[in-house]
Amino acid sequence: MVKQVVLGVDIGGTNTTFALVDKEGRISFKDNIPTRQYSDARNLVRKIKESLGAELLANDRLMGVGVGAPNGNFYNGTIEFAPNLQWTGIIPLARYFQEEFKAPSYLTNDANAAAVGEMIFGNTKNIKDFIMVTLGTGLGSGIVVNGQILYGHDGFAGELGHVIVKENGRQCGCGRKGCLETYASVTGIKTTVVELLESSNIESELRGFKVVDLSGKIIEQAAVNGDEIAQKAFGITGEYLGKALANIIAITSPKAIVLFGGLAQSGDLIFKPTEYFMNKNLLKIYEKKVKLIPSALKSNEAALLGAAALAWKETANK
Amino acid sequence: MVKQVVLGVDIGGTNTTFALVDKEGRISFKDNIPTRQYSDARNLVRKIKESLGAELLANDRLMGVGVGAPNGNFYNGTIEFAPNLQWTGIIPLARYFQEEFKAPSYLTNDANAAAVGEMIFGNTKNIKDFIMVTLGTGLGSGIVVNGQILYGHDGFAGELGHVIVKENGRQCGCGRKGCLETYASVTGIKTTVVELLESSNIESELRGFKVVDLSGKIIEQAAVNGDEIAQKAFGITGEYLGKALANIIAITSPKAIVLFGGLAQSGDLIFKPTEYFMNKNLLKIYEKKVKLIPSALKSNEAALLGAAALAWKETANK
Helix, strand or coil: CCEEEEEEEEECCCEEEEEEECCCCCEEEEEEEEHHHCCCHHHHHHHHHHHHHHHHHHHEEEEEEEEECCCEECCCCEEECCCCCCCCCEECHHHHHHHHHCCCEEEECHHHHHHHHHHHHCCCCCCCCEEEEEECCCEEEEEEECCEECCCCCCCCCCHHHCECCCCCCECCCCCECEHHHCCCHHHHHHHHHHHHHCCCCCCHHHHCCHHHCCHHHHHHHHHCCCHHHHHHHHHHHHHHHHHHHHHHHHHCCCEEEEECHHHHHCHHHHHHHHHHHHHCCCHHHCCCCEEEECCCCCCCHHHHHHHHHHHHHHHHC | CCEEEEEEEEECCCEEEEEEECCCCCEEEEEEEEHHHCCCHHHHHHHHHHHHHHHHHHHEEEEEEEEECCCEECCCCEEECCCCCCCCCEECHHHHHHHHHCCCEEEECHHHHHHHHHHHHCCCCCCCCEEEEEECCCEEEEEEECCEECCCCCCCCCCHHHCECCCCCCECCCCCECEHHHCCCHHHHHHHHHHHHHCCCCCCHHHHCCHHHCCHHHHHHHHHCCCHHHHHHHHHHHHHHHHHHHHHHHHHCCCEEEEECHHHHHCHHHHHHHHHHHHHCCCHHHCCCCEEEECCCCCCCHHHHHHHHHHHHHHHHC
16 A cells, blocks of 8 residues: 655754654654765755655655755745855755655754654644744754744744843854853753853862763763752753743743753753743743643654654645 | 724723724724723623714624723633733623624734734734834733734733843832833833932933823933933833844744834834844844834824724634
8 A cells, every 4th residue: 555655854964864754753764864975955855865766666655845954944945054064055955855856845944843843743732832942052942833833024933042041141153142052052051060160169070071071961960970060050051941931931822842852851950940940930920831841752753753744734734 | 885893992991992993994983981980891891882872873884893901811802810900800801792792802912902903004014923012101012923913822922021131120010020121111211210310420300300200201301302311211221122122033033023102102212222232132144134113003093993903803814
């Protein structure tokens, strides 16, 4: 029997992963290629088709293509000025997929794709208003309003990581200072650890690490071991994040906030302080209405499932 | 000829104003009654019908009723725990109108109604993503996403006035500290003037006023006269507002922000510093995309037209 599938594609700075995904989120084929080998994005699309060719012909009917990419713009189907990719300027990648695969193709940024993935395959299947927050190297966010991604007038809404939370705060990669992602992200918690180590004499197993070798996992393990600096760092990170969430709740009034990504895997260490400071700073009318929950998606599949979910959602809308 | 109209109702703490409004925003009947005289909200609705009775019978066909009210909830058609009204608890006012007028009735809060008014009758007729900011005693906001008011999961989204912009800042009426409306509102600029007067010896015509007698108009006139304290107060107000707008742009990416209400009438005095600090703090991808514009609605008609616009918009959606 012919099975209906979509192609999900996750464009990363190093690797591009792709898979065929059915309506229940089952992955039937998965492969990856090195992104940087394709100086012309069209060749990357062709290579993906080549890899899939036999598989697609054999069993499946391709209903659509969904792509998650850094600096992806849903309205235009383009990647625009992505600093971590080798393609400069504006790349009409959705069109390239459409032409190559003769199937409706959609593209959005990673965080929005993750939000769609959570909505279609994850913990927010029955929630029409929620915010997906990805805590990785930076902080990404996908905001869902009434069952739809909030794209804004230009397709670039949902940059919670670049809300300024501290006047003259930490230098951000965006050129400004005090952005939320300089505090609430893996990079942010590392900086916090370094600052805490430098400003105190508290004993800490983290003093043994070079700054470049610190990671979210190492800080997490230290905190589990009872290390005071590591625990403080999680507390400070959760304080910045929780306060920022209280503010964004006053804007979009979501029913849930989903934490995802490297730092979210530290569980209670990050959830507890975040939840505490979020609730403490909430306007009264929102009290006890907003759940802070983990993602249901596996970290190694989320980007792919998100991209695939985008394709399923948009083709269903036709 | 029978003309199609809607009934627009603006519920205020002191007065309730109502009018018949046609599709072009023309007001054909207007009256007001003292809100506090009606301890049962049903009697206020009956009184409005009584006033309109002859007028409605004579010429018009009532297509719907739109109500703007403090703490109004669109989803439920209710006023919920409004501190400035005599009605306690939850009042199903839209239902009362529906039963009395036998016409579809809708209710939302003042700021959302103003946003709908701007969208239907004002400066944002062709803009699908914008934010309406009302700078009165407090700061209200109505956020429009893809042509629809952003209500959130519970109908209470869009409380920009209660985003916390300063840690341990000014005491807000909501019980928390540092909310935007304690800085960017008529109340906020008065407080700023008082703080500036207390912390300096700069000569100022505002020193002659009792605090209770200060008003937005008086501060505006002093600024026009060249008063340094008054001008500084506008600059500080615009700085808080502009920075907060830069942050909310990163959330909803609007094409325009409309300033409305008492303080917005001070023109360049408030627009210039707000625009300067908004643009200065914008993430690069939003630069030069967002217009800061005044409302096209007359201040004495805006609430009514907004309520009427809500009725036109919702009945058109049926």
